[in-house]
Amino acid sequence: MVTAATEAPPLRLVINGNIHEVSVEPRVTLLDCLRDYLRLTGTKKGCDHGVCGACTVIIDGKRRVSCLTLAVMQEGAAIETIEGVAQSSGLHPLQEAFLRHDAFQCGYCTPGQIMAAIGLLREGVEPDPDKIRERLENQCRCGCYTNIVAAIADVAEQLARAK
Amino acid sequence: MNRFRYERAPDIQNALQQGAAPGSAFVGGGTNLFDMMKLGIAQPDIVIDLNHAGLRYIQSTAGGGLLIGALATMADVAMFPLVQSNFPLLHQALVAGATPQLRNAATFGGNLLQRPRCFFFRERDFPCNKKIPGSGCHALFAADHSHAIFGGGQTCIAVHPSDLAVALVSLDAKIEIHNRRQAREVSLDELFVGAEPDPTRETVLEAGELIAAVEIPSSPRLRTAHYFKVPPAGGFANVSAAVSLEMDEGIVRSSRIVMGGVAHTPWRAHLAEAKLVGRPASARTWTEAATAEMSKAYGRGGNDFKIALGRTVLVRALEAAARVTP
Numbered sequence: 169m170v171t172a173a174t175e176a177p178p179l180r181l182v183i184n185g186n187i188h189e190v191s192v193e194p195r196v197t198l199l200d201c202l203r204d205y206l207r208l209t210g211t212k213k214g215c216d217h218g219v220c221g222a223c224t225v226i227i228d229g230k231r232r233v234s235c236l237t238l239a240v241m242q243e244g245a246a247i248e249t250i251e252g253v254a255q256s257s258g259l260h261p262l263q264e265a266f267l268r269h270d271a272f273q274c275g276y277c278t279p280g281q282i283m284a285a286i287g288l289l290r291e292g293v294e295p296d297p298d299k300i301r302e303r304l305e306n307q308c309r310c311g312c313y314t315n316i317v318a319a320i321a322d323v324a325e326q327l328a329r330a331k
Numbered sequence: 332m333n334r335f336r337y338e339r340a341p342d343i344q345n346a347l348q349q350g351a352a353p354g355s356a357f358v359g360g361g362t363n364l365f366d367m368m369k370l371g372i373a374q375p376d377i378v379i380d381l382n383h384a385g386l387r388y389i390q391s392t393a394g395g396g397l398l399i400g401a402l403a404t405m406a407d408v409a410m411f412p413l414v415q416s417n418f419p420l421l422h423q424a425l426v427a428g429a430t431p432q433l434r435n436a437a438t439f440g441g442n443l444l445q446r447p448r449c450f451f452f453r454e455r456d457f458p459c460n461k462k463i464p465g466s467g468c469h470a471l472f473a474a475d476h477s478h479a480i481f482g483g484g485q486t487c488i489a490v491h492p493s494d495l496a497v498a499l500v501s502l503d504a505k506i507e508i509h510n511r512r513q514a515r516e517v518s519l520d521e522l523f524v525g526a527e528p529d530p531t532r533e534t535v536l537e538a539g540e541l542i543a544a545v546e547i548p549s550s551p552r553l554r555t556a557h558y559f560k561v562p563p564a565g566g567f568a569n570v571s572a573a574v575s576l577e578m579d580e581g582i583v584r585s586s587r588i589v590m591g592g593v594a595h596t597p598w599r600a601h602l603a604e605a606k607l608v609g610r611p612a613s614a615r616t617w618t619e620a621a622t623a624e625m626s627k628a629y630g631r632g633g634n635d636f637k638i639a640l641g642r643t644v645l646v647r648a649l650e651a652a653a654r655v656t657p
Contacts, residue, residue: 194337194378197365217366221432230406230435236365237436240337241358241380284432305430305565 179243183208184252194240199223201239202249210250210279214307221306222280224287225249231287250279253286261326262286265319273310281306285320295324332368339380343543347511349379350539357381357541359402359438362429363445371455372446372462386440386543389414395549401440401506401542405429405495408439418547420556420573424498427560427571440542443496443506443522444534447489448477448567460530461487474631476569480638481594481628487526488631490592491533492567496523497591498558499545500599501573507544508536514543523596533595552577552587555656559648560591561640568592570640572600574648576607576656583607583616586652588645593628593637600624603645612653614646621645 178189183206190205199216202208202225211234214222218236225234226248253260262282265271272278284306293300297317308316340346350357356375358364359382367373386402389411397418399408408414409425429437451457451469458466470478470488479488499519506522508515522534536542556575560568571591577584586607588600603624610616621642628638 194335195332195368217369218362218433219430221430224432227435231432232435233362233432236360236362236433238337238361238365241361241382287435288431302564303431305432 179239181206181239181242181247182245183247184249190239192239194238196239197235198225198237198239198242198247199234202234205239208249208251211283212276212279214277214280219307220277220280221284222277224280224283224306226283226287229290231284248283248286250283253282260286261323262289262319265322266316269315269319269322271312271315271319273312277306277308277310281308281316285316285323288320289324289327293320293324295321295328297321300324332365333371333374333376335375336377337380338377339382340384342384343386343509343541346379346381346384346541347509347539349377350541351511352377353538355379355539359441360404360433360436362433362437363441367446370453372453381541392546392549397547399439399545399547401438401544403439405434405437405439405442406431409434418502418553420498420502420553420558420575421495421547423558424494424573427558427564427568428494430565439495439545440506442493443499443519443542444536445493447533448492449489450475450477452489459487461489461526462531464530471631473633475633476637477567478631478634479594480630480634480641481590481598482525482596483629484525484527487530487595489526490594491523491596492592493597494558494560494568494571494591497568497571497589497597498573499547500597501556501575501587501589502547502553503550504545504547506542507546508540509543510537510540519545519597520599526595555652556587557648557652557655559644559651561644570637570644572644572648574645574652576612576649576652578612578653578656581612583610583612586649588624588648590624590641590644593641600645602627607649612656614650617646617649617653618642620649 178191181188212222214220216235218233223234354376386400388400390398405425451459479490504519552575560571568591573589575587590598603620606620606623625641
């Protein structure tokens with residue numbers, strides 16, 4: 169556990185609709201702030217350089233990597249993490265689809281895959297595996313890509329039918 | 332990352348004032364700056380956030396061009412309806428140039444100023460002329476996919492990594508550079524500089540200067556211009572080409588060919604362009620033009636493959652451009 173040492177007033181971050189006050193140095197990334205200061209460890213650190221997508225969160229409705237932005241830069245933004253995805257009524261359709269399609273093995277990339285997929289579904293995508301693959305570049309070292317894409321296509325299909 | 336002071340600039344004037352402080356750096360999306368800082372290559376004492384300075388806009392101009400604020404994100408621009416309909420080359424280069432997550436953060440101006448991906452540059456403790464002039468260049472003996480095949484010289488053979496830069500050079504874009512004294516307009520072509528005489532820089536920007544906006548003029552070539560990249564996405568170009576053709580009854584009148592991944596700057600393929608003038612659109616024409624351009628390329632072992640790849644990329648890009656060119 170890292171303790172902060174800064175004289176600045178605490179930062180107010182809005183995460184999954186809740187306000188969190190935290191004292192962090194400017195150099196603390198949003199990822200490290202979530203994990204080490206706020207103990208929201210669902211968001212994972214993969215490469216820490218913006219390449220793998222494991223740290224994907226949603227900021228003001230857009231999917232972004234959290235390892236290459238600072239906590240201080242996101243004061244005032246609406247941040248969504250994997251912790252906010254399930255509802256009190258049950259799992260998110262995408263989480264259910266990931267289970268149904270066996271879309272994870274070790275599970276490390278999975279929160280990032282789900283947040284990236286939620287971002288993609290909000291942008292709008294056809295329930296077509298090729299189109300989904302083009303627009304999802306998160307890495308999975310276990311190689312679950314086929315099932316990840318199938319899970320997302322499943323939900324995209326549900327959304328298309330609901331319209 | 333080193334400790335630093337974080338400041339937000341409420342407008343461009345304030346940004347320039349703050350940017351006058353030595354050891355300061357501007358930040359847009361942060362997708363390159365924080366990467367460099369985590370590697371210890373960049374170590375600013377002050378980071379000035381430009382995201383709230385009113386530079387995030389996209390406008391169409393009289394005459395059908397575009398004026399894009401430097402802090403517009405890559406995603407903002409790629410998804411702009413006019414870009415999708417009238418500037419396919421720009422859309423293609425943006426989508427090829429970064430993952431969806433990065434595109435939602437990275438800025439249009441910032442993308443042009445990203446630093447090279449050369450291993451020896453990015454490893455903090457490796458001697459490297461780009462970091463310390465005169466300390467040497469390991470890449471000369473250990474070249475890989477990230478190293479140049481054009482440009483000559485023994486000082487620095489890193490390539491410019493930006494796909495967007497290649498597209499904008501081919502579109503004759505101009506940028507607005509501001510410093511505390513004045514604003515000036517510079518063509519994209521003039522923005523980028525070779526490794527001589529000063530290998531520490533990739534652009535003409537001086538400390539404290541910033542890019543405020545990019546203007547892309549309209550042109551008859553716009554709608555048919557095409558971006559071809561290997562690998563197609565999910566990484567930095569080994570070789571890419573932005574190609575557009577002006578044809579008259581099957582004969583090439585003029586062309587614009589700019590290559591990425593092959594030089595310290597986006598590389599204008601003058602030899603290929605010259606070979607195309609007055610020639611019929613055909614496989615033979617494309618091959619001759621590609622061969623002419625790549626005949627001047629040199630490999631240093633690990634980047635030899637780019638020479639043959641360059642020929643293929645040029646031929647395929649020309650074929651694709653010819654298919655859509657009226």
